[in-house]
Amino acid sequence: MRLFGIETEYGIIREDQEQSDPVVESMELVRAYMTEKFEQTWDYQGEDPHEDQRGFRVNGLQQDVEEEQFATLDANRPFSFYEMKSDLVLPNGARFYNDHTHPEYSTPECSTLHEIIAHDRAGERIIQHAANARNATLGSSSVQLYKNNTDLHGHSYGCHDNYLISRTLHFDQLTGGLIPFLITRQIFSGAGKLGIEAQEKSYQPGVFQLSQRADFMETELSVDTMHNRPILNTRDEPHANRQKYRRLHLIVGDANMCEFATALKVGTTQLVLDLIAKGAAPQFELADPVAGIKTISRDPDLKAAIPLKSGKTITGLDIQKAYLSAAQHTFEESDTDTNWILTNWEMTLAQLEHNRAELIGRIDWITKHWLLESFAQEERLEWTDPWLASLDLEYHNVNTERGLYLGLEQEGKTHRFCTEDEIRTAILQGPTTTRASIRGLCVKKFRHEIQSVQWERIHLKSLTHPQQLDMSDLFDPAHVRQLWQKIDNAKHLADVVSIS
Amino acid sequence: MYPKYTHHIMEALGNQPPTNFERRERPLDPGPKPPGPKDDDAGPRQPETGSPSRDNLLKRMRKVDPKQAERYRQRTGE
Structure with missing residues (x-):
């Protein structure tokens, strides 16, 4: 039995205001999707982000101080906590609400790749529909939404992929097997970013990275999610029978526009979890995973090698090949999704090595790099030109009339994993x-x-x-x-x- | 009738309901082909030209405000 889901926090702006209030804008956006008065429905009891998978409960999170400051500010607003959250449970089983000043769409639980892709895309349509309704009220087109993970000024927001796993699998088993995979899966799941940042630090333009999120990874393991972000988040909220299950809550990933990239990200991660459960995952003792994820992200040539504790070095591609090889040996002749994952994982690694132009429209960082490079040549721009950073941002705009990825999709230059009919169904019904x-x-x-x-x-x-x-x-x-x-x-x- | 959260989005979709609410099994895309000669009917749809379409996408890219990213500010999320 497989079960996974994706939570996506969207960036939101009001173009007609110098400084808009993200709490109000996110709240109003969610409410624009409603057709009648808001009633609090979401049950917050049982949500405790202080519980740690390693078997203890932390007294505080690094974000608690900031959260308290916001709570003090929010207390002066003419809305209750519940009104600000505006939590909606949608008829497709999804959750749509204002999370930490970002509108968030959490897909319903899915068990197949087709389901998760259709529901991830359904989320884009739902949130853009809400923006259209909000803009109609404002009499403008000023509200714009971005399915990305950074404002390019040191502020990141997440796209979390979640997997239900057995609690018989000890968390220690997960860390060794997962971390080398997680810091290298960006070679096919990175959304691409122009520039280097750090948490609330200045932006250095001109360097193209594979990942939006790698700059913000500060430690290997932590229960925190807004500061001191970990490669492997240890939050223990199973949303299921705690005696039997864990929920792996990954915050390391990027929000993908490419359906193929989302499918490969979720699919390969699920297979690696299956490998770990069988004791068949390859073992790498990395010298410094936090430095490693950044090194790999900042090397679009995929040649950079990261150090192992043994003193040897290894590339991200070679780590991925080792995981692929283990999965091929372990899951021969399997179900439809597994076969798709194995075939496309192998093909993608080969294309990354030998002919990555074939991955335009399938892998976000390659697609974005191609768009920016083409435009820079056309307009004779340097990679440090701020116009290119703006194009990076607009790649993720979910407005069909403005978004660059969606423009490519309209031209038929992207790979479609699911049909429009599947997306329409996903808007209305859970898997x-x-x-x-x-x-x-x-x-x-x-x-x-x-x-x-x-x-x-x-x-x-x-x-x-x-x-x-x-x-x-x-x-x-x-x-x-x-x-x-x-x-x-x-x-x-x-x-x-x-x-x- | 569509549920209250969704009847307005169905209007936006042209009131075309999904044709089938049941889970459908259909063959998955076989994925990209390994490097080699290309067929016309399979494999990735690599753009036919070496750059984005001048008529549409480049026009869309040129409309992007060069200062858009400079103005874009968000609060830290999760």
Whole structure:
């Protein structure tokens, strides 16, 4: 059983204002997607970012001081905490809300690559639709949204990929097997960036990097997410039965525009987790993974070698080839997704080495580099020219009339992994193989019976005794379909909950 | 009827509902071909010219305000 999802924080601006309030703008954007009054539905109980996978609870996060400062400021606003969050649970099982001054779309839980790509793209359409509605209210086109991870001034925001894994897998096993993979997967999953930054530090133009996020990685392991960001985040919020499951919450990745890159990022990461579970992942003892992720990001030639503890060195490509080789030996003749991943992982590594122009429209950093280089030649610009940094930003604009990636897509120059019909379906319905379809159906059909919603449970309004639909163990697709059918046939959600 | 969060987006999509709500199995794209001679009907769609289309994409790129990135400021997120 596989289960994964992607959380994407979008950049947001108001072009008609010198300084806009990101709290208000993110809140208004989410609300623009609604057609009636906001009612608090999201259940924040059980969310505790201080719990650590290594078996302890930290007293504080590095962001706590900043969060308290914002909370003090926010207390003066004419909105409650819940109104500012404006948490929506959508009929496709997704969550759409204002997270830390960024509108965030969290896909529903998916079990196949087709599902995750369709839902990631559905998120783009939903958030742009909200922007169109907001702009209609403002009477302008001033609100613009960016599916990227940096403002190119030292402020980063995340795109987190999440995977459900068994708790029988010890976290120590994950760290050794995952970190070499995570610092090198950027060679195909990097979104590309022009310039070098660091957390809230100045911007150095002119250097093209594979990754938007590598500059912001400061440590190997940490429960923090906004400061002292780790290659492997240790937050322990399984959103499932804690006795049985872990949720791997990866904050190291970039937001991808290319469907192919997203599929390869999620697919290869899932395969590496499967390898680790089988004890078959290759082992690399890296001397300095934090320096390594930056070295690899700043070398589009893919020739840079990073040091091992043994004193030898190795390139990112060679580390990826070792993981691929282990996966090929371990997962021969497997399911459809696994076969796709193995085939395309191998092909992509070969193309990166021998003919990377073939990856335009599939790999973001290559596509972006090609666009910027072509434009620089056309306009006789130096790589340090600020116009190119602006083009970097506009590559990620999700406005179909402005976004450069979307412009390429309209010209048929990108690889499509899913169809427009699959995206339309994903806007309306959660994956039928996962509990997200149950969540979505409940929201669609029984919204007025629901008190609150979390990923793994739904609380019902009740005058007598509390009732909840517990989905913390609901991962068998057959059980999901059975429950979906029961709820679809029911007159009241309480009828199903009382017997489930 | 579409649910309340989505009927307006369906309008924007031209009220064309998805033709099938069931999960569909279909062959996955076989992916890029290894380096070698190209066929017309398979493999990656590499742009036909060495640069973006002059008519559309370059026009779109030229419309980008050179100072757009300079003005773009966000707060740190997760």
